[in-house]
Amino acid sequence: MMKGDLLISSMIERAERFFPKKEVVSRTMNGIQRFSYKQIGQRTRKLASRLDEFGISREDKIGTLAWNHHRHLELYFAVPSIGAVVHTINIRLAPEHIVYIINHAEDELIFVDEDVFPLIEATHQNLRTVKAFIVMTDNELPETAVPNVYSYEEWIASGDPDYQFPKDIDEEAPAGMCFTSATTGNPKGVLYTHRSTVLHSMSLAMADTVGASETDVSMPVVPMFHVNAWGMPYVGTWLGSTIVMPGPRFTPKLLAELIEQERVTMTAGVPTIWLGLLKELEENNYDVSSLRAVVCGGSAAPLGMIKTFEKKYNVPFLHAYGMTETSPLATVSRLKSYQRDLPEDELYEERAKQGILVPGLDMKVVGASGEVAWDEEEMGELLLSGPWIADDYYKDDRGEEAFIDGWLHTGDVCTVDEEGVIKIVDRTKDLIKSGGEWISSVDLENAIMAHESVFEASVVSIPDPEWQERPIACVVVHDGKTMTKEELFDFLRPQFAKWWLPDDVLFMEEIPKTSVGKFLKRALRDEVQKHYQV
Template sequence: MMNVPLNISSMMERAEKYFPKKEVVTRTPAGNKRHTYREIAQRTRRLSSALQKLGVEQGDRVGTFAWNSNRHLEAYFGIPGIGAVLHTINIRLAPEHISYIVNHAEDKVLLIDSDLLPLVERVKDSFKTVQAYVVMTDGELPETSLSPVYSYEELLAEGDPEFEFVKDIDENSPAGICYTSATTGNPKGVVYSHRGIFLHSMALGMADTGGLSESDRCMAVVPMFHANAWGMPFIATWLGSTQVMPGAQFTPKVLAELIESEKITVTAGVPTIWLGLLKELETGEYDTSSLRAVLCGGSAAPPSMIKAFEVKYGIPFLHAYGMTETSPLVSVSRLKSYETDLPEEEKLSIRAKQGLVVPGLEVKIVGKDGEVKMDGEEMGELLIRGPWIASEYYNDERSKDAFYDGWLHTGDVATMDEEGVIKLVDRTKDLIKSGGEWISSVDLENGIMAHEAVFEAAVIAIPHQEWQERPLACVVLHDQFKDKVSKDDIMDFLRPQFAKWWLPDDVVFLDEIPKTSVGKFLKRALRDQLKEHYQIQ
């Protein structure tokens, strides 16, 4: 067999050669902007050329601080196209975490959407390796304290549209890096190789997974700064699928309008997005008949939501599972051919699980006595391995806690039934997953207990109709502060410490927090104690 390297730039070259007329559509305040793949490829080549002129070399990291747009898509290919590493930065992280990951990744250049400049300006003085800032804007450069600063479009105008992507890149070399949402401590970096992204894209395109094709009109609602937008920009470009980018600050109404006007066939996002879309569909008249699949991941989708999409609106719903560490696709919940005639409730029960592992990966579920039975009852930790699964965290000693014996130890507790269907039932740590992002209860507890009035604090997850889970703070005050400290006092104390979306939805004052026999907080008892007050009806 020929030893041909699996290289990301070949995906863009294929789109340029065979699908030059197909479009990438970006929603902007001035209306939808349209570029053909021929134009996108030329702009990508210009970007690669411009980055080299700025001094970016093979192995250097280039950060992106941006929404879903054609420019971000160009960066997806233009940065790896010169052998550099695409670092997609989560714009929702707390400032100290943004500073940490830029420095930890040693980013050399940052590409920034103009409306996000203030977030970067707040922490620019802490950056140790950034040598240039590139602002992605249509107009003139806005005033900024960043320096040196360049206009993305002006750099592209001076770039070479015939630039040749670097070919002698080892397929196992880094193409991208994404950091986790910092469940405890600082975020952890996950490096994606050219080979891993290439194979993950092939898996996502399979008929029994995403089933994408040239005829699809794809809209990745999941952010391009989060786990490579689940790989959709790569596979859609490779296949020549039309791509629709929702841009900045979209709403459920905007998504519904884009689905109708752009005739979207496949879209992907976390459950909170689809809960919002369901509410919008109930209030307006929208034509969603073009949709053949809504791909949902990030956290478990409520069966009632799946049922609403499929029964009320006739929109097929694909429930998937993955992690930043897994590129992210691991499993997709689809009915087997002999299950299509089952009663509706049985089919819904299957679709609400995390599904079958995709071809190319191996999984096993391990309990205290070894691998569990495939009976849907016995529980254990989910372990994964395969060619697009990370083998370690980037320059991080915490790797040993998750990667050993040749497997990724996910920290998710799961079962597997006789059909091989995975179901997540719990987590090994008390993490809160809000809108597809992790929140650390321990970090919040430590933050609360730093308040002089607080004796004890425990943070638990409560159900939320929009975000699936939100943190609830349970606080015991020192005797001398009882009835003298309010919820607002606690929240005001936390605001400078955490990102806005980390802040608890509520603070409940208790006389005591239930504990285990060894003195640990008994959070299960807390949830039971408070569930009547915070339960989704």
């Protein structure tokens, strides 16, 4: 058989050849623009030729600080297609983190959105390796004292629309780089390869996972600086799907409008996004009947939310689990054919789990005494391996603890039911140890969020002299609703053993979140512990 190196350039080439008329719908600061794949292809080739001319070599890192839009998509393809590495940087990180990350990656160039440019103005003097900044805008360049600043459109204007991508790239060469979300500590860098990106795209296109298809109008809400927007821009382009890019600073209203106007069939994001959308749907009328799948991951999807979307709005939900380290698709929650007749409640219980390992990967769940039983009770850490799983962090000692004997130790604790479906109980770092037993903060959160007055909830521990740790519930009540502690306890009591019940409930305006919208338990724990002065 031919080796047939799996290269990212072949994905954009397929879109250009077979789907030149299909479109990328891109929202920028200046409104919605449409580009055919023919145009995207030409612009990508122009960009690639300019990078080449600029002297970018194999494995050089190219940074991006950008929202989801067509120019970011062009970078996704142009950079790896010439053998360099597209390094997507989380624009919401603290400036000192961003400086650290850019220096650590040794980025040669930074492509930056106009509204993010002030960040460059504030930090550029600390960026040790960056040779130029290319501002992605439809407007005039901002006046600035920063040297070597170019406009993207002007920069690529002289590029070659017929530039030929080199084909002598090894499939295991690095192609992309993302940092983890910094939920548990400093972000860690992960390098993707051409091989891992193409295989991950194939896995997203499988009917039993996400089933990405040419027929999709696919809207990645998850940021392109967060695990490559879960790979959706890659697979969507490859298959010739229509891609809708929601652009900068979108609101739930804007997402609902895009779904209605563009007839979006598939979209992906974290639960906080969907909670926001749900609120919008409850307040205003939209036609969301085009949706065939709302992919939800990044943190546990609350069962109540899944149910409301499906039963009230007839919008099919797809709960998935993954990490920056896993490209990210690792598990997808889909019922097996013989589970379809489960009673509705069990059916939703099952579907709210993180799901079954996707084809192509391997897993182990390891507890104190080896691999756990598939009994939905025994807990253990999830270990993963396979061709789209990282084998190290980028120049970072922490890799030694996470990658051992060919297995990624996810730091996520789960149970497995007899169907092989995993349920994430907690992160190792968030599990609450009370009287020698574990309490799952995720289970408590899910139960609390199922209460109709609750908008969102998070459970963290405080140290306890007698029990070691005890759970505290932090609750945000829906606008216009009220709730007392007793009401909540009455609601929870029938569902949990007594010792699982939180010691207290703190009503809050907002739960602190990470840059990608996950509950930031580090910060919440600090807040709560300060409150109780423990």
